[in-house]
Amino acid sequence: MPRKAREKSESGIYHVILRGINKQIIFADDEDRIKFIETLKECKEKSGYKIYAFCLMGNHIHLLIQEGKEDLGVVFKRIGASYVYWYNWKYKRCGHLFQDRYRSEVVESEIYFLTVVRYIHQNPIKAGLVKDILDYRWCSYNEFIVSKEFVDIDYTLDIINQDRKKAIEGFKAFHREVNNDTCLEIEDNRRLTDHEAIEKVKKTCNIINGQELQQFAPEIRNRYLKELREQGLSTRQLERLTGISRMIILKA
Incomplete structure (x- = not known):
């Protein structure tokens, strides 16, 4: 059967999950994670997309991204070609690393936008990796709180409050709220994380x-x-x- 066409976002913003082929792990160590973030930065300059939030997990990646000059299909081919070439060289392997078809959902309201930001940042907590988001190096939460590197934090903070100091405090409070956020996710029934x-x-x-x-x-x-x-x-x-x-x- 032909694949179902992706829903097109009028805002150009999507919550995307990139997953390892056959659910294979795609980050074996911190060097791998650093390399992937560097790849995101390099491709951002070429493709013109905006990253509003990200989280690198063991065998998948969450991104809140807005299309720029290139379609997301082209963007992820660019990102994949660069990172996978390096990964295969490092681990002396060949072949695909990511599933061919990334998963995505449209994000068109400010309320859902903020929900997705929180959902992405809370992934490491829900997976039992950390108790405090600040302790997880591989998501964008710290860019909002400590120092901005390449994530476009202004859009998110401006939704919360036009005053930057109040916006950051509101951002932290929003992440502390008890919630049952449900967004795009991967079904997995592992006995161990x-x-x-x-x-x-x-x-x-x-x-x-x-x-x-x-x-x-x-x-x-x-x-x-x-x-x-x-x-x-x-x-x-x-x-x-x-x-x-x-x-x-x-x-x-």
């Missing part, structure tokens, strides 16, 4: 990141895969975190 799982992989296999397991001799690799499954990691989760194919994991 990716953060918990990757720590088990690193500790069990004595490696720095999950990708290294691909380089082990087959008999050693398979022994570790079997042990990790016994520790509660699912086949799909191991596939995401290590990049090893589902068939190899099932045979281990």
